[in-house]
Amino acid sequence: MALRLVADFDLRKDVLPWLRAQRAASAAPGAEGDRDVLETNYESLRVLNVERNGNIIYNYKDDERNIVFGLYDCQTRKNQHLYTFEKDLQVVSCSVNREKTLLAASLVKSTEEGRRNELQPGSKCLTLLVEIHPVNNVKVLKAVDSYIWVQFLYLHVESHPLPQNQLLLISEEKYIEQFHIQVTQEDGNRVVIKNSDHLPRHRIAEDFVWTQWDMTEQRLYYIDLEKSRSILKCLQFYADQSCDLMVNQEKLCKYLTLCVFTNHTGSLCVCYSPKFDSWEQITYSVFYFHKGYSKTFTAALGSAGSHGTQGITFLNLERYVAVYLPGHFFHLLNIQHPDLICHSLFLTENNKTNDMLPHSSFQSLSGSLVLDWYSGRLYRAFLDQSYLLRFLWNTSLDCEKMAILHCVLSCGQDPQFLEGQIIQWISENVSACHSFDLIQEFIIASSYWSIYAKTSNVDTILPYSSVLTWNTEIPGITLVTEEIELPLMKVHSFKGYWEKLNSNLDYVKYAKPYLCYNNSVVKREWHNLISEEVCMRQGEQKPRLTLLLQEEDNHQKLLLGLMVSELREHLLRHLQGVEKKKIEQMVLDYVSKLLDLICHLVETCWRRHDLQSSVLHFNRPRSAAEFEVFHIMTRILEATNSLFLPLPPGFHTLHTILGVHCLPLHNLLDYIDNGVLLLTETAVTRLIKDLDNSEKNEKLKFSILVRLPPLIGQKICRVWDHPMSSNIISRTHVTQLLQNYKKQSRNSMMDKSSFSVEFLPLNYFIEILTDLESSSQALCDFEGHDNVDAQFIQEAALKHTTMLLDL
Incomplete structure (x- = not known):
């Protein structure tokens, strides 16, 4: 399939063996009857959170239905026990700080079915802050009926062993708070919350309708409702507590599925899809804020009777966004160059691709990380280059050839190998494309991607495609493009991502005409x-x-x-x-x-x-x-x-x-006269030397010689031992020798014994040339014209006359 998922973490492989080993070590000798209980308990094992440093927090219930928290360290690839709540509770959310000294968790009472029961009167959601290194105190942050999502901030501060901890609380009551937690170290390694009775906090937002957390970049996106409009905002958390605010106004809150994706090049995409009205076609939209327009895609479903239980899934693949509906379609949207639809790839169930895609409920994390909550696997998503290359050989649509070409070149791990594979395909399919020149597109795209990573903004100043417009429809896809209002950024410091996004926005606003x-x-x-x-x-x-x-x-x-x-x-x-x-x-x-x-x-x-x-x-x-x-x-x-x-x-x-090998003479001369074949000194010299002087070859040689530039023609003629060549050399020599000649009255003192032929006009002409050649200036002017003199001219003229008269 086009999307390849490589598991970075799997609960069943990376955690279960360790849990079983811990259980076996603590079990009483001969207690073999606990195996069934053990397997039943571990059915509750699930992933709770992935932190910025890649550590994964999970939980399960032990024999007494107590909640056990564990952590998998992605660097050491080892597990450790964090904390155990000796109550039958269900975890809503949890997070651990960078130093693994504090655990924040939101919990509710478990129902008989094992599901959270937020509608039950009096059911409390407890949000707790726990000192876990070593286990000390538990502080209640919230005890409310609404659900709370918790997240420690992982700010880039490496110099302090115990920095101030920042904790976000996001409530279903539509407010966001930030807690400032100071810790102190007592009695060696004992970590204690300082002033735990009163933790400083402030509200970040109220009356939001949607949130999304970016763990890698430490950004919180949320939508506020103001009057009749919804406003998408972004908070960027830095170590100095400064917040960057990015605002753009769009009606987004009505959409069922909504995702914000960014990448290191300064792109900002908002992907959303409404609730399905029918199973005949499905619509989704993408706001390319870094480009200043949105695109709404409508995909016809291949078989309306095959309904899935899951909705559309959006996955961030850095330069691409993957959009797929299991069993129906898989789309790769080019977010770096979304201007032409042919730069994106649209695969349907007819490609036999989507049956291989997982039907699980995925969550796209930062970068290319994908979390499958159901199976407890954390994947790193890649585009399958082998599949794409095979598809390139088999597809008949120009739009798919264009899309795959760019996809392989931009995302390939081994550029030289992939270029070699594409060149092999081009050599066998050079005339296969009708909508664009395949060679042009390959040369421009490959050259562009070869230096793309060396500096930012290269996509605005170097061409990435030979195609300027694309009017050919893509089967099963309709597209509507609309201009949108550019984001309004209130940023304290334009650095990193924000600097690149600002540069992209400046390009959209001011770069007319284009800078490419x-x-x-x-x-x-x-x-x-x-x-x-x-x-x-x-x-x-x-x-x-x-x-x-x-x-x-x-x-x-x-x-x-x-x-x-x-x-x-x-x-x-x-x-x-x-x-x-x-x-x-x-x-x-x-x-x-x-x-x-x-x-x-x-x-x-x-x-x-x-x-x-x-x-x-x-x-x-x-x-x-x-x-x-x-x-x-x-x-x-x-x-x-x-x-x-x-x-x-x-x-x-x-x-x-x-060309000389393959073309008849008249076609060859047409190619030369129309500039398709450019005669070079090397090629013509080989032609003169290799071919004999048969009548056919003489005609070819002469036709070539008369088409050469004068300087090259003179050099070539000297390697052809033929009367025609001698004639050309002679004419050139005489032209240069006589160009400044002034006729003077003179008496002929010619010694007839020096001429072998009684042909007075020729003899008189040769006498003039001999006199001119005798001057030192003439010899200097024609230095390098070896073996060309009056005698040579005479012999060439006689040979040429003989040839013309067929004597």
């Missing part, structure tokens, strides 16, 4: 370049990359330098406060990743089709495998050209060599 980097800037600058020297200077800091061929590709080197320069300026402009050296390294890493991904794509296709190095030579027959690789390289070129991305050195050479 666009390579069109590079394209514009590229066309404005005046000289090659400027580009060479910008490309001096060349990123590390894998070379396809050991070749210097100046064209790509210049483009690469431009992108590095423009991207560096973009990040320096928008990442205020980040070191310049760190930004420069980010740029190099990002561009290197782009090139490495392209290399990896080509190399994977090369290995998949088992091509050998002999393919780099032209004097061999073509194969179907070469055509497949040529097709994929063409698709890569199309994808990078539209994004104006640089290519690794050697790409164009390899692409051209395969």
Whole structure:
């Protein structure tokens, strides 16, 4: 299944063996008849609370129906007894302080059925504070008919052995109080509550309608009713007793299921679902407060007759929120990039996924922790990468391919392995997507996620997707998006999470137009370049990359330098406060990743089709495998050209060599003339050397030569021993030699014995060239044109004339 639950704690495995060992050690010799009683007692074993440090509090009833509290230390993985109430009571709530010296608990009398009976007249809920290290006194904090939830605050204070303890009490009578408990140490290790007769306290809130506790971040969310509106508030507890207040106004109290989720990137999501009106379709909504809009999803149920007993469950998976209804659907909502629906994954019962999901009542704790109250298991939830990769190979929907691609790249534990698997899939399914370019999306997304963790706000300044809009419907899902009022934060200190949330809100409010980097800037600058020297200077800091061929590709080197320069300026402009050296390294890493991904794509296709190095030579027959690789390289070129991305050195050479192998001459020339194939000196040199001078090959060579830039053409002609090549060299040489020639009246003093052919026009022309070549300046100007002189011109002209006359 897409969701994988790994048990961090299991009552039956982590607690029961210890309890049995304790019971066996204390039992009288030969007392074997207690086994059935023992098993019956431990049926009452259940988890009560999970504290910030990961410690788990549980309880059970012993033979006399006394309530026994125990604690499982997640660090040492050992159990310890906390306290025993020698009464038949039922625990409503409990919490232990960091030092394990104080226990707070709310208890009620047990009914015969073993359930709490809050409606029974005169039934009291006792909220007690107990000194447990060692066991000393018990103080009654509350004795009321309403239920009380208790929670010690775990503030980040490591310097004090006995800090002031803070205890929250949340009452069903809709008020929240905070107790301040001072302790002192007497007689060695004896911990005593100071001034226990009068514990300072104050009310935090009144008339709330809903609360949620975030144990890891020590935040309390609650909803107040004010006039006709409900206001969601958040209290952040710090060691200095300061409280941060975050307020936003929405009508939320009417919803049956309501969850608030945050993560370290500064996201804030409120998920809720109303009571089901029917089993034909189910609606739920998500407020993306960090983005400034909400989305309401309506899911059609696959089989209306299959009704579940549980409602919708929301689970926090950091960058995703999982929404599932057992037996019907499982949705993964992308909360980091929720703007396009195709970035979220919607699985229905037709995927045969949901039957494998637990039907238990889960509670999502902080991060990816999930508590199953019924079984007493604490899970850490992960997205199953193996399942997602298999699903990627089997799905036919573009929206699911897009969603899985981002999901695997953003949540993967082994990025290189996962990228390799995705590249393998792309190489076999390069034309499988119609709604977006698969290669483009992979390159942009993978490059983005490779540097995502290096700085905050990178999602606002670097593109994470090649897709700007998505209009294709997703089967079984309808979606309504609405703008919402941004949160109003009254925060004493913008630090940590609040700083990032504030940055996200500022981006929503002020970032118009969007700040995301666009390579069109590079394209514009590229066309404005005046000289090659400027580009060479910008490309001096060349990123590390894998070379396809050991070749210097100046064209790509210049483009690469431009992108590095423009991207560096973009990040320096928008990442205020980040070191310049760190930004420069980010740029190099990002561009290197782009090139490495392209290399990896080509190399994977090369290995998949088992091509050998002999393919780099032209004097061999073509194969179907070469055509497949040529097709994929063409698709890569199309994808990078539209994004104006640089290519690794050697790409164009390899692409051209395969093109010559695979294409008829007229198609090959069309590809060259339309810019699909870029002729490189390396590729053309190999073509000239490898192919003989048959009539067909001569036509190919000449067609290529006339399409080369002049400087490269002159160099290539020198390696082709052919009259046509000599003719081109001669024409170029004569053009340069005569460009400043001024005709002068002169008497011919030509020595006819020096010419082998009686052809006066040619002889006269050669005489002029000989005179020009005799000047030292001319020899200096044409230094490097070895073996090209008047005699060479004469011989080339005669050979060419002979060839034209077919003599």
